[in-house]
Amino acid sequence: MTSVHSFQPNWASPPGETIQEIMSEKKITVSDLAEKAGIGIKFVNSLLSGNAKITSVLAERLADILGADSDFWLNREAQYREDIERIYKGLSEEEEEWLSKIPVKSMQKLGWLPEGKTKSKRFLHCMDYFGIDGVEQWADRQEVHYGNIRFRTSPAFEQEDGAVAAWLRQGEILASRIDCKPFNKAMLHDSIKDIRSLTNERDPEVFIPKLRKICSESGVAVVVARAPDGCRASGATKKLSDDKALLMLSFRYLSDDHFWFTVFHEIGHLLFHDITNVHIEGIDGENDLKEQEANTFSSDVLIPPEHNESFYKLSNSYRSVLKFSKKIGISPGIVVGQMQYREMIKKNHLNKLKVRYSWEGVETTL
Numbered sequence: 300m301t302s303v304h305s306f307q308p309n310w311a312s313p314p315g316e317t318i319q320e321i322m323s324e325k326k327i328t329v330s331d332l333a334e335k336a337g338i339g340i341k342f343v344n345s346l347l348s349g350n351a352k353i354t355s356v357l358a359e360r361l362a363d364i365l366g367a368d369s370d371f372w373l374n375r376e377a378q379y380r381e382d383i384e385r386i387y388k389g390l391s392e393e394e395e396e397w398l399s400k401i402p403v404k405s406m407q408k409l410g411w412l413p414e415g416k417t418k419s420k421r422f423l424h425c426m427d428y429f430g431i432d433g434v435e436q437w438a439d440r441q442e443v444h445y446g447n448i449r450f451r452t453s454p455a456f457e458q459e460d461g462a463v464a465a466w467l468r469q470g471e472i473l474a475s476r477i478d479c480k481p482f483n484k485a486m487l488h489d490s491i492k493d494i495r496s497l498t499n500e501r502d503p504e505v506f507i508p509k510l511r512k513i514c515s516e517s518g519v520a521v522v523v524a525r526a527p528d529g530c531r532a533s534g535a536t537k538k539l540s541d542d543k544a545l546l547m548l549s550f551r552y553l554s555d556d557h558f559w560f561t562v563f564h565e566i567g568h569l570l571f572h573d574i575t576n577v578h579i580e581g582i583d584g585e586n587d588l589k590e591q592e593a594n595t596f597s598s599d600v601l602i603p604p605e606h607n608e609s610f611y612k613l614s615n616s617y618r619s620v621l622k623f624s625k626k627i628g629i630s631p632g633i634v635v636g637q638m639q640y641r642e643m644i645k646k647n648h649l650n651k652l653k654v655r656y657s658w659e660g661v662e663t664t665l
Contacts, residue, residue, distance in 0.1 A: 311349075311379055311382035311383050312379065312382075313347075313348065313349025313379050314346075314349070314353055314372065314375040314376050314379055315346055315347035315348055315349050316347075317375060318332075318346065318347060318361070318365065319347055321365045321366065322365070325365070327364070327365075329343050329344065329347075332364065335360075335364050336357065336360045336361070336364060337360070338357075349379065352376060352380075353372050353373065353375070353376040355369065355373065357372075358370075358372040358373045358376075388419065389419070390418060390419060390422055393434055394422060394434055395418070397434040397437065398418065398421065398422050398425065400460065400461040401425050401461040401462075401465060402461065402462045402465060402527040402528045402529050402530075403415075403421050403424075403425065404528075405462075405527035405528040405529070406428070406465055406527055409469075409525060409527060411428065411465070411469055411527075412424045412425065412428060428465075428468060429464070429468055459529055459530065459531070461529070462526070462527050462528065462529030462530035463530050463532060463579065465527055465530070466524060466526050466527060466530045466532060466535075466547075466549070467535060467537070467547070467577070467579075469522075469524045470522045470524055470535065470537075470545050470547040471539065471545065473520075473522045473524060474520035474522050474539055474543070474545045474547075475539075477511070477515060477520040477521075477522070478515065479514075479515040479516075479518050479519065479520050479542075479543050480515065480516055480517065480518055481518050481542040481543075482517065482518030482519065482541070482542050482543055482544050482574075483517045483518055484517075484569070484570055486516065486517035486518075487514070487517035487518075487519060487566065487569060487570060488570055490513050490514070490516065490517060491563075491566070491600060493513050494510060494513055494514075494562070494563075494566075495563075495600060495601075495628075495629065496628070497509055497510055498555065498559050498601075498629050498630045498633055499628070499629065499630055501555075501654050502660070503656055503660050503661045503664055504660065504664055507521075507523060507661075507664040508664060510562070514546060518542055518543055518544060519543075519544050519545075519546050519569065520539065520543060520544070520545055520546070521546050521547075521548070522545060522546070522547045522548070523547075523548050523549075523550060523661060523664065524547065524548075524549065525549060525550070525658065525662075526549040526551060530549075531551075532547075532549055532551070532579050532580065533548070533549055533551045533552070533557065533561045533580045534546070534547060534548050534549065534561040534562070534564060534565045534579070534580040535547040535565070535577060535578065535579040535580070536565045536568045536569050536574065536577070536578050537574065537576075537577040537578075538574040538575050544569055544574050546562075546565050546566070546569065547565075548561060548562065548565075550656060550658070550661050553655060553656040553657065553658070553661075554632065554636070554653045554654065554655055554656065555630050555632045555633060555636075555653055555654035555656075556630075556632050556633045556635060556636020556637070556639075556653055557636065558656070559601065559630070559633055560597050560598075560601065560633070560636065560637075560640075561580055561597075562597075563596065563597035563600045563601065564580055564593045564594060564596070564597040565578070565580065565593070566596075566597075566600075567592065567593035567594075567595075567596030567597055568589065568593050570596075571592060571593075571596070572589050572592075572593075578590075578593070580593075598637060598640070598641075601629060601633055601637055602627070602629075602634070602637050603627065606623075606626075606627050609623060609626075610623065610634075610637075611643070613634075613638065613643070615643075615644050615648055615649065616649075617649060617651075617652065620634050620635060620638075620649060620652060621652070630654065631652040632652045632653035632654050634652075635648075635649045635650065635652045635653055636653065
């Protein structure tokens with residue numbers, strides 16, 4: 300049986316909170332307490348905030364005024380000071396090293412972590428975020444959740460590892476709020492035509508909810524989350540449970556050609572590769588066979604092979620691209636992106652046809 304004393308919360312409750320509750324119940328004001336206890340109002344406020352300590356003399360007075368006995372108030376004070384000591388102790392060298400590789404400031408800016416004035420508080424916030432109790436659990440959790448990314452097997456790791464793990468963790472958190480039907484590869488494959496039709500929609504406020512709904516029908520939770528500093532990921536897929544998969548997107552380049560290529564790239568992983576592995580576009584090597592397969596799948600969805608002959612005859616002109624994109628039912632910006640990807644034109648040519656997004660517009664869909 301687990302002892303009740305084994306639970307150690309990552310927060311500390313000052314005796315002042317209990318004092319305030321009793322004062323409220325008994326309708327005792329700060330001035331009343333100061334007068335009855337023979338102390339100043341400033342001291343009472345300090346006591347309520349946890350800055351002033353409860354001495355044996357004060358404990359006796361609190362017992363007379365508020366109730367309970369003096370031992371209760373002394374024990375309440377001792378427990379609070381013990382919690383403060385435990386929680387806000389200095390970090391070990393190993394903990395300092397671990398924390399330095401987590402993009403804390405960026406995560407706070409994105410609203411993933413609360414503000415923390417001290418390093419100890421920031422460390423505890425990160426522990427809560429990742430669902431671990433200490434850095435010794437870090438490698439184990441990463442191996443279980445993101446095994447094929449090959450995070451280092453010790454608490455020491457590269458800065459990018461921390462940024463990628465933070466991004467993926469946000470994906471897990473957001474995906475837990477999305478209701479999905481059981482994961483079904485055949486149904487996902489059958490929905491590709493409907494998903495492809497969304498490429499002609501310019502507004503993220505319109506196409507993201509539709510994309511999310513279509514994919515949820517086949518057990519895929521579509522999550523959009525901005526990548527924190529240090530994370531170069533554009534998209535990712537991973538198994539969340541036997542009935543649910545994650546398709547995560549960062550809108551890294553904020554253009555329609557890159558966004559939709561990433562969507563179908565990640566769908567390719569879900570359809571053809573082991574979803575117990577984590578696949579990350581922008582992190583995994585381009586020469587990796589599975590990445591090449593996902594790239595080919597995405598390109599074939601966007602520019603179906605039966606149209607390749609016409610595609611490769613396209614001239615470097617707006618008119619030819621617009622005509623071809625209308626013919627195959629896809630955004631002209633995506634055609635330009637594929638022409639650049641296949642080195643038919645230079646990277647700076649015809650870019651006016653691409654749809655550009657802003658994070659302000661994307662964030663309204665989150």
